[in-house]
Amino acid sequence: MRSIRRQLLVWLLGGVLVSTLIAGAMMFIKVREETGELFDDQLRLIATSLPTRIVVQHQAEEEDDELNDDISVQIWDLDGKLVYSANAGPGLPKPAFRKEGHHSVSSASGRWQVFTEIRRGHLIQVARASRDRDRLAMKLALRSLLPFMVLIPLLGLFILLVVSRGLRPLAQLARAVGRQSPSALKPLPLAHVPPEIRPVVLALNDLLARLEQAMSAQRSFVADAAHELRTPLTALKLQLQLAERAGDDVQRAEAFARLGQRLDRASHLVRQLLTLARHEPQMGLPQRAPVDLVALAGQVIADYDDLAREQGIDLGLNAGDDIGLEPGNGDSLAILLDNLVRNALAHTPAGGRVDVVLARDGGHAALRVIDTGPGIPPAARLRVFDRFYRCGDRGNTGSGLGLAIVKSIADAHGARVTLADNPGAASGLMVSVRFGAGTGG
Ligand SMILES: Nc1ncnc2c1ncn2[C@@H]1O[C@H](COP(=O)(O)OP(=O)(O)OP(=O)(O)O)[C@@H](O)[C@H]1O
Ligand SMILES: [Mg+2]
Secondary structure: OOOHHHHHHHHHHHHHHHHHHHHHHHHHHHHHHHHHHHHHHHHHHHHHOOOHHHHHHOOOHHHHHHOOOOEEEEEEEOOOOEEEEEOOOOOOOOOOOOOOEEEEEEEOOEEEEEEEEEEOOEEEEEEEEHHHHHHHHHHHHHHHHHHHHHHHHHHHHHHHHHHHHHHHHHHHHHHHHHOOEOOEOOOOOOOOOOOOOHHHHHHHHHHHHHHHHHHHHHHHHHHHHHHHHHHHHHHHHHHHHHHHHOOOHHHHHHHHHHHHHHHHHHHHHHHHHHHHHHOOHHHOOOOOEEEEHHHHHHHHHHHHHHHHHHHOOEEEEEEOOOOOEEEEOHHHHHHHHHHHHHHHHHHOOOOOEEEEEEEEEOOEEEEEEEEOOOOOOHHHOOHHHOOOOOOOOOOOOOOOOHHHHHHHHHHHOOOEEEEEEOOOOOOOEEEEEEOOOOOOO
16 A cells, blocks of 8 residues: 555646646647737738838848848749749748738748738748747747746645645554553544544544453453352362361262362363353354254253153153254254253253243244243343353352353344243243344344
């Protein structure tokens, strides 16, 4: 990209130069035309003022001296014989008799401006080389252009000065951006910003605001994550000390078993954190392809079949025939359903049911996970999507990230997640994910 300063200088000076040359050419043409008329008058005047003596007696005497060297005079008799000649160069052609007045003729030596007049049985021809007229016109045109030529370098300096002044706000903007600290991004000042640069500053401020928002979200996420990780790590350390102090093999085995559980929970927390980080709204979806929701739900249910049986829960899939394919990312949608089924199984007592239902709802696919557990009280339903939020204290061992992950993935698919009571049982939760109903993309 070439510098704005240089571009402006080259184009403005180029423009001035071309305009000056065009003005010069026009001036040359005009001056040439007027000089031509002037010379015509001069030729006619000389012809008519030639003393009769010269015409009749062919004697020039001292009057010859009054003639300008550039002007040729020839007098011919009507038989075509040259009877008098002054200053006539070899190039001047013989006149065409019977053709009086102004005309221009060409000869081997160039063009001539000629005036002819027949007087007292003689043809008087007064001529001047057209070259003289051109030379004079060129001289006058160049002379009038000279001041502009001198002014062009001055104009260049002036343009540089004006452009430098004009670009000063850009340099000020660059300095203001350079002064920003990544830890505290502040909007750039809008005062004294010219209207041309205002949109840039507004766009930059918008970007800075979004950056600041994203960075503060990151900061609070890292702080929350560190805080959440500290608890299981402290518990792990405690369990390890207990195992070390164990009096006998039975106590030691119990302590190690609890240590194992704590480790499982800590690594589950780390896995959930990683999943959430990968589904941050800014990240978008890694890949999009048509997803067979029925096959995907069948796979997730198969994964939890054994666990459900162990817990005495009836886990089932109920899918309509018209579900079709949903554009999205299969891996992400499997994580979404996995979290919902795991939640349902974790909260449903033995003898209960967990149903995964796939249906078409208003032309869009809808996925529902319905359980017969205690449900979530309406007051808590808005908060359960917050990171690290866990309802109540029913010996909750989760990390509180599952539904936040579900929401992120649903948003990325333009789907909406809603919570409701289980419509077919005395208690229980129904989580609905409706595709094509949200704002995401
Ligand atoms: N099906 C459900 N029935 C009753 N309560 C639920 C159900 N699903 C979620 N909850 C409540 O919502 C809270 C948030 O759920 P979420 O899935 O976000 O976190 P979690 O299950 O505690 O942890 P994680 O899923 O990360 O292991 C849970 O602590 C739980 O109390
Ligand atoms: Mg969960």
